[in-house]
Amino acid sequence: MPVMDINADLGEGFGVWELGDDLALLDVITSANVACGFHAGDPLIMRRVCAAAVARGVAIGAQVSYRDLAGFGRREMDVAAEELTAEILYQLAALDGIARAEGGRVAYVKPHGALYNRLARDPVQARAVADAVRAFDTTLPMLTLPGSALYEVADGLTVIDECFADRAYTPEGKLVSRRVPGAVVHDPEQVVKRAVRMATEGRVTTVDGSDVALSARSMCVHGDTPGAVQLARAVRDALHAAGVRLGAFT
Numbered sequence: 001m002p003v004m005d006i007n008a009d010l011g012e013g014f015g016v017w018e019l020g021d022d023l024a025l026l027d028v029i030t031s032a033n034v035a036c037g038f039h040a041g042d043p044l045i046m047r048r049v050c051a052a053a054v055a056r057g058v059a060i061g062a063q064v065s066y067r068d069l070a071g072f073g074r075r076e077m078d079v080a081a082e083e084l085t086a087e088i089l090y091q092l093a094a095l096d097g098i099a100r101a102e103g104g105r106v107a108y109v110k111p112h113g114a115l116y117n118r119l120a121r122d123p124v125q126a127r128a129v130a131d132a133v134r135a136f137d138t139t140l141p142m143l144t145l146p147g148s149a150l151y152e153v154a155d156g157l158t159v160i161d162e163c164f165a166d167r168a169y170t171p172e173g174k175l176v177s178r179r180v181p182g183a184v185v186h187d188p189e190q191v192v193k194r195a196v197r198m199a200t201e202g203r204v205t206t207v208d209g210s211d212v213a214l215s216a217r218s219m220c221v222h223g224d225t226p227g228a229v230q231l232a233r234a235v236r237d238a239l240h241a242a243g244v245r246l247g248a249f250t
Helices: 022-026 043-056 081-101 113-119 123-136 188-201 228-241
Strands: 003-010 031-035 059-063 106-109 142-144 159-164 203-205 211-213 218-220
Touching: 003 022, 003 059, 003 228, 022 043, 022 228, 031 043, 043 059, 043 081, 059 081, 081 106, 081 123, 106 142, 113 123, 123 142, 188 203, 188 218, 188 228
Parallel strands: 003 031, 003 218, 031 059, 059 106, 142 159, 159 218
Antiparallel strands: 203 211
16 A cells, blocks of 8 residues: 655745645645745744644644745745755754744755755755755755755755645656746646546656656645645545555655
């Protein structure tokens, strides 16, 4: 029986601005990627999400990003390696401190947005992020795309393959840029079918109609899209019905 983790990005509000239904998603997912304040989130939101995750037994992950509140972390940036390492370390320490105050801890790391995509192909920035994780806690696994440059620089760190239920893929197995129409799949029926196939067959249909192998241990469902909670529930229920056991990869 295959085992799949379901993760989602949470805590992405800021001040009085709210994004998504964090509490409802925490009743569906097994791992929560909590924004650490650099692309979204603030200390109070971080604390509330961590407390709710601990209460529900959901694993807490640090959703680290470029320092880009204005662009929601979706603008690629050329940050010097030493500076990027320090910024990732800062985010990890901040979230872990809050998580521990609520009786939990940071259990893994997931880069966000533009940083996530950059690490898939840029070994310099990938090493900068890996160095931060290594300095903080060598036991923390990192979520990334299959074939990511993170594998080249992990040097003993754990790297976990991730797939996306609601994102379009290129024939090379990469995510279609959000600048391209159709990068996010909105049709619930299509998302559910893709999710089940990725979990049970390890394959996904790409934008040109071809198939690509995509083996992953964790599946992301986005929390900032319309109907996100209902879609996440549908994915979870479909995976369960297909004989997939759900559980955090940590």
